[in-house]
Amino acid sequence: MGVEGIGASVVRKEDKRFITGKGRYVDDVKLPGMTYAHFIRSPHAHAKVKGIDASAALKLPGVVAVLNGKQIVDDKVGNLICGWAITSKDGSPMKMGAWPAMAPETVRFVGQAVAVVIAESKNLARDAAEAVVVDYEELPAVANVTEAIKAGAPQLHPEAPGNQIYDWVIGDENAVNDAFSKAANVVKLDVTNNRLAPNPMEPRSAVADYNEAEEHFTLYTTSQNPHVARLVLSAFYNIAPEHKLRVIAPDVGGGFGSKIYIYPEEMVALWASKKVGRPVKWTGDRTEAFLTDAHGRDHVTHAEMAFDANNKILGFRVKTYANFGAYMSLFSSAVPTYLYATLLSGQYDVPAIHAEVIAVYTNTTPVDAYRGAGRPEASYLIERMMETAARQLKVDPAALRKTNFITQFPHQTPVIMAYDIGDFNASLDAAMKAIDYAGFAGRKAQAKAQGKLRGIGVSCYIEACGIAPSKAVGSLGAGVGLWESAEVRVNPVGTIEVLTGSHSHGQGHETVFAQLISDRLGIPISQVSIVHGDTDKVQFGMGTYGSRSAAVGLTAILKAVEKVESKAKKIAAHALEASEADIVIENGEFKVTGTDKAIALPMVALAAYTAHNLPDGMEPGLKESAFYDPSNFTFPAGAYICELEVDPGTGKTSFVNFVAADDFGRLINPMIVEGQVHGGLAQGIGQALLEHAVYDANGQPITASFMDYTMPRADDLPSFKLSHTTTLCPGNPLGIKGCGEAGAIGASAAVINAITDAIGKNNLEMPATPDRVWRTIHAA
Amino acid sequence: MYQTTYHRASSVDEAAALFAKGSEAKYLSGGQTLLPVMKQRLASPSDVIDLAKIKELIGIDASGDTLTIKAATPHYDVATSDAAKKAIPAVAYLASLIGDPAVRYRGTIGGSLANNDPAADYPAATLALGATIKTNKRSIAADDYFKGLFATALEDGEIITAVSFPVPVKAGYAKFPHPASRFALTGVFVAQTKAGDVRVAVTGASQSGVMRVAAIEAALKANWAASAIDSVSIPSSGLLSDLHGSADYRANLIKVMAQRAVTAAG
Structure with a gap:
C-alpha cells in the first residue's frame, strides 16, 4: 500500500468543495428561461378527484401553465412501475395497482400530486397553486396493515382485492413443522418494525430541459442511479428514447435508498418542459420529502423458533405483513422478500426455515428500500x-x-x-x-x-x-442486471479519468476509487479524476445502493485498469526493448525488473497517443472499459x-x-x-x-x-x-x-x-x- | 412566504407607531416562531417590525433584589450572563436549555413571552418567580399575564420591554425535552421566594399552557425536599397527550421534574 493506496485513510478529495459551499447540486442548476413547478397535493388520504378548476390561477401574474393528471394520462406518459416481479404462493403474479404520475381520478395518500403549476418563480407558482380549486370526494382510508387486511377494510386498488399485493413464501414448511414437532422448547415473538422517513439532507430536485429542435431532453436530478433513471423514463414512461434523454445526477446530498427511485415529480418536470417549451425546475421542501420520499421498513411480524434440549436451533417460522403504502414503488416488492426473508438464517445454523410475507396496500406514502x-x-x-x-x-x-x-x-x-x-x-x-x-x-x-x-x-x-449475480437475480424476478461498468482513460500526459456507473452521494467515491488507481499505478490520487453521474459521459451503470459500490463498482474499475496495465506494459516493453513479462509497475514507472531501466507512465501514455512507435498491430490510445458481474452476494x-x-x-x-x-x-x-x-x-x-x-x-x-x-x-x-x-x-x-x-x-x-x-x-x-x-x- | 414590508425600528416608540400604521402588522423579535410560520404561509403580516436591534430593549441588569432582562436580549446572553448566573442561576440555566445554539443566539425572552408557546421554557420561570412583565404601556404581574395557549394579557400593539424577576431564596428548573422539537415535553420551575412562598410552575404539560401546581407548592412549603413530593398525586386530566408524551406520562414527569428541580435548587 502506498500512502494513498488501498488501506490508507486518505482525506476525502471531495470535501473541500462540500465544506466551502462549492458543491453543485441540482437546485444550483439555473437555465435560461427556466420556469418553476409547484405541485398541488392531496390533503386527503383517499379521495376521488371530482374536478380541478385552474381558471383563477391561470389569470395570476407569472403563471405559465397548470397541468393535471388527466393530461399526463392523455399524453400517454406511462404509469410508474415496480421493477421486481414477485409470485404469490398460489402461483399468481403480484397485484399492482396503477400509479399515474399525477392522479387523474383517485388519490390514495396525503401528498399525492393531482396537478402542477408552472410559473416564472417558485413563489408565483405557490401563489397560483392556492388559487387552484380541487373538488375532492373523500373516501374511507386505512393506514395500518393490520386494519387493511380485515374484511370490510377500505379498498385501495381494484387490481388488488383485500388490499393484498402478494402472499409469498420461502423455505420448506414441512421441514419446519417437523422441527417444531421435535422441539424441546419453542420461543415466540411478535415484533413491529417501525416505519421510517429517510430524510437525506438534500431534498429531491429536478431540472428538466426540452430542446425542441433536437427533440432531446436533459434531466438534472437527485438520483443514486442516473442510468437506471434514464432506462425507466425511456422504456416505461415514454418520455423519450434513450439517445434523446440525458440524465445528470450532479452532487447529491445523501440518498439512503430514497433517491434510487424515479418519482412522479421528475416525470412531470420532463413532460411539462416539453408542454411549456421551457426548462422546468422543481425542488421539494422538507414537508414534501416527508410526504413523498419512499419510506422504509413498516413490518408486523410473528415468529417462532424451535430449540432442541441443547439449545440448538431446529427451525424458524416467520409470518410478516409488509406495509407497502398506497402504490408499489420501484423496488418495493423485493425488499420484504429477497432482501429480507433470505437473511432469516442470520449468523446461525438453522436447519429449517419457512417464511410467509404478505404485502399490503394502505393509504400511506409508498414504502421501498431504505438503508439496509x-x-x-x-x-x-x-x-x-x-x-x-x-x-x-x-x-x-x-x-x-x-x-x-x-x-x-x-x-x-x-x-x-x-x-x-x-x-x-x-x-x-x-x-x-x-x-x-x-x-x-x-x-x-x-x-x-x-x-x-x-x-x-x-x-x-x-x-x-x-x-x-445478474443471472441469479433475474431468475428471482429482478427487472435489471446488477453488474457494474467502468472505463479507465489514461490521458496523453498520464493523468487518469475513471468513469464509473456507481454514483457518489456522500460515500466518497472520488477518493476511494482514486485510491485503487494510486495503488495499482503508484501515482498520487491528485492525478486521478472520478467521473460519474452523467449518462452522456458514462456508458452505463447500475448506480449506488445496497453497499455495492466497492464490491461491484470498484471491482469493475479494477478489471478496466488491469486491461490498461496490460496494454501499457506492452508499450513499455516495446520502448525498453524488454520482455513484457519482465515489466513491473512501481511508483508511476514501468520498470524492467531487476534493472534500472524504466519509463514513466506519462511517457507510456504519450507513446500510446502519438502512436509513433507502438508494437506492430497495436491500436493507439490507452483507454479500457470493463463490465463486472459478481459470482455471488457478499456477506458483511x-x-x-x-x-x-x-x-x-x-x-x-x-x-x-x-x-x-x-x-x-x-x-x-x-x-x-x-x-x-x-x-x-x-x-x-x-x-x-x-x-x-x-x-x-x-x-x-x-x-x-x-x-x-x-x-x-x-x-x-x-x-x-x-x-x-x-x-x-x-x-x-x-x-x-x-x-x-x-x-x-x-x-x-x-x-x-x-x-x-x-x-x-x-x-x-x-x-x-x-x-x-x-x-x-x-x-x- | 407572502409579500410583506420589513421595518427595522430604532426605538420602542417608533416600533409602536409603525405597528399602528400597518394593516396587519407583526412585531419580529428573534423570529424563531414568526419566521417559520411565515415561510409555511401560515401567517401573512402586512408589515414586519423588527424589535431586535432596538438598543433600549437589550441588556441584563441585576440590582438589589431584582434581575431585569430586557425584552430583546437573546437567550445566549442570559445563559452566559455573570449577572444572571449570580442573581438567579436557575434562569440562566433555563436559558441555556432553550433550542440549540442557533436558536439561543436569535431567540429573545420578550419574543418567547409574547408568543407564549405552551411548551416554551421562559413562561415557567416567569410564573414561578412571580416576575413582572414590563411593556411600553404598563407593568403586568406574571399571575395576570398568561391566558392560555399562545394567549397573553398583551393588548394589540403592546410591546414587552423587560421582565423583572425577584431574586428568590432558592430556585431550580428541570426540563424533560420533547425528543423531536426539544421544547419542554414537561419543564418544572420551583422557587422559594423571600416572602416565604413556594411557587411551582409547569410548562409543556398542560392543555392550558403554563400553570402552577398547588399540590406540589403545598408539599414543598411544608418541607423543601424532593422527597416531600413523593406522596403528591398529579391528575392527568387537562394535560396534553401526543405521540411523544401521553397525559399520564406528563403527569409523572411533572412530579419527577419537580423533584429534580428541587434537588437542583439545593
Whole structure:
C-alpha cells in the first residue's frame, strides 16, 4: 500500500468543495428561461378527484401553465412501475395497482400530486397553486396493515382485492413443522418494525430541459442511479428514447435508498418542459420529502423458533405483513422478500426455515428500500428472537449465539443464500472484549445502587450486499442486471479519468476509487479524476445502493485498469526493448525488473497517443472499459454490543458504551469506513429510540416535520468504539464485502435488547421513546 | 412566504407607531416562531417590525433584589450572563436549555413571552418567580399575564420591554425535552421566594399552557425536599397527550421534574 493506496485513510478529495459551499447540486442548476413547478397535493388520504378548476390561477401574474393528471394520462406518459416481479404462493403474479404520475381520478395518500403549476418563480407558482380549486370526494382510508387486511377494510386498488399485493413464501414448511414437532422448547415473538422517513439532507430536485429542435431532453436530478433513471423514463414512461434523454445526477446530498427511485415529480418536470417549451425546475421542501420520499421498513411480524434440549436451533417460522403504502414503488416488492426473508438464517445454523410475507396496500406514502432494505428487518427479528430465547431458556445471550453460530464455510442456508466466508465467533469475541462483557454484572449492580437500570444488548448481524449475480437475480424476478461498468482513460500526459456507473452521494467515491488507481499505478490520487453521474459521459451503470459500490463498482474499475496495465506494459516493453513479462509497475514507472531501466507512465501514455512507435498491430490510445458481474452476494457481518442505563423515573435511555466489531473484508479507506459505520449506527439507533413515521387512523401523517419526527442528533448518540475482524471476501479479487448499511442493520436490536435487559421486560416496540419505556417499566 | 414590508425600528416608540400604521402588522423579535410560520404561509403580516436591534430593549441588569432582562436580549446572553448566573442561576440555566445554539443566539425572552408557546421554557420561570412583565404601556404581574395557549394579557400593539424577576431564596428548573422539537415535553420551575412562598410552575404539560401546581407548592412549603413530593398525586386530566408524551406520562414527569428541580435548587 502506498500512502494513498488501498488501506490508507486518505482525506476525502471531495470535501473541500462540500465544506466551502462549492458543491453543485441540482437546485444550483439555473437555465435560461427556466420556469418553476409547484405541485398541488392531496390533503386527503383517499379521495376521488371530482374536478380541478385552474381558471383563477391561470389569470395570476407569472403563471405559465397548470397541468393535471388527466393530461399526463392523455399524453400517454406511462404509469410508474415496480421493477421486481414477485409470485404469490398460489402461483399468481403480484397485484399492482396503477400509479399515474399525477392522479387523474383517485388519490390514495396525503401528498399525492393531482396537478402542477408552472410559473416564472417558485413563489408565483405557490401563489397560483392556492388559487387552484380541487373538488375532492373523500373516501374511507386505512393506514395500518393490520386494519387493511380485515374484511370490510377500505379498498385501495381494484387490481388488488383485500388490499393484498402478494402472499409469498420461502423455505420448506414441512421441514419446519417437523422441527417444531421435535422441539424441546419453542420461543415466540411478535415484533413491529417501525416505519421510517429517510430524510437525506438534500431534498429531491429536478431540472428538466426540452430542446425542441433536437427533440432531446436533459434531466438534472437527485438520483443514486442516473442510468437506471434514464432506462425507466425511456422504456416505461415514454418520455423519450434513450439517445434523446440525458440524465445528470450532479452532487447529491445523501440518498439512503430514497433517491434510487424515479418519482412522479421528475416525470412531470420532463413532460411539462416539453408542454411549456421551457426548462422546468422543481425542488421539494422538507414537508414534501416527508410526504413523498419512499419510506422504509413498516413490518408486523410473528415468529417462532424451535430449540432442541441443547439449545440448538431446529427451525424458524416467520409470518410478516409488509406495509407497502398506497402504490408499489420501484423496488418495493423485493425488499420484504429477497432482501429480507433470505437473511432469516442470520449468523446461525438453522436447519429449517419457512417464511410467509404478505404485502399490503394502505393509504400511506409508498414504502421501498431504505438503508439496509429488508436486512435490518431480518436482523432485528433474529436478534430480538435470540435475546428472547436466551431469556426464556435462561442462558447467557452471547453463549446461546455461540452455540448456534455457523462455523464452516461455505454454508448453504435453507433460504437461498450461500454464505461464502466469515468468522462470527471472532467478531462477537472482539465486541465482548471491547465492552468488558464479563464485568457487566458488577456494573449493573453498581448502577442499581444509584437508582439506574443498566442493561446490555448483543446483536450479531449478517447482510447480503452487492446483490448479484445478474443471472441469479433475474431468475428471482429482478427487472435489471446488477453488474457494474467502468472505463479507465489514461490521458496523453498520464493523468487518469475513471468513469464509473456507481454514483457518489456522500460515500466518497472520488477518493476511494482514486485510491485503487494510486495503488495499482503508484501515482498520487491528485492525478486521478472520478467521473460519474452523467449518462452522456458514462456508458452505463447500475448506480449506488445496497453497499455495492466497492464490491461491484470498484471491482469493475479494477478489471478496466488491469486491461490498461496490460496494454501499457506492452508499450513499455516495446520502448525498453524488454520482455513484457519482465515489466513491473512501481511508483508511476514501468520498470524492467531487476534493472534500472524504466519509463514513466506519462511517457507510456504519450507513446500510446502519438502512436509513433507502438508494437506492430497495436491500436493507439490507452483507454479500457470493463463490465463486472459478481459470482455471488457478499456477506458483511459483525457483532454490536450496547450498554446503557434507563432512568426509571422518566424512561429515558442513556448510552454507557457502544462497541462494534465488523467484518467488511478488505478496507480501502478505513477513515471513510469508520464514517459509514458511524452514520449507519446513528440510523439504527435512530430507529430504535427516536424515529417513527406515524399516521392517524384516517391516514393523516402526524410526523411530517422535524417538530414531530425525531431525527437523531449528536447528543442522542454515544461515542462509538469500532473495530474490525477481517475475513477477505473470496467472491471478488479485492476481497471487499461492503460497509454502507451494516450499522443501520445491526444497531437497533442491540439497543432494544439492552433496554429490555435493563428493565427486565421483554416486550418493547421501536422506537423505545421515554414514554413507552416508562410505561413498560410500570406496566402490570 | 407572502409579500410583506420589513421595518427595522430604532426605538420602542417608533416600533409602536409603525405597528399602528400597518394593516396587519407583526412585531419580529428573534423570529424563531414568526419566521417559520411565515415561510409555511401560515401567517401573512402586512408589515414586519423588527424589535431586535432596538438598543433600549437589550441588556441584563441585576440590582438589589431584582434581575431585569430586557425584552430583546437573546437567550445566549442570559445563559452566559455573570449577572444572571449570580442573581438567579436557575434562569440562566433555563436559558441555556432553550433550542440549540442557533436558536439561543436569535431567540429573545420578550419574543418567547409574547408568543407564549405552551411548551416554551421562559413562561415557567416567569410564573414561578412571580416576575413582572414590563411593556411600553404598563407593568403586568406574571399571575395576570398568561391566558392560555399562545394567549397573553398583551393588548394589540403592546410591546414587552423587560421582565423583572425577584431574586428568590432558592430556585431550580428541570426540563424533560420533547425528543423531536426539544421544547419542554414537561419543564418544572420551583422557587422559594423571600416572602416565604413556594411557587411551582409547569410548562409543556398542560392543555392550558403554563400553570402552577398547588399540590406540589403545598408539599414543598411544608418541607423543601424532593422527597416531600413523593406522596403528591398529579391528575392527568387537562394535560396534553401526543405521540411523544401521553397525559399520564406528563403527569409523572411533572412530579419527577419537580423533584429534580428541587434537588437542583439545593
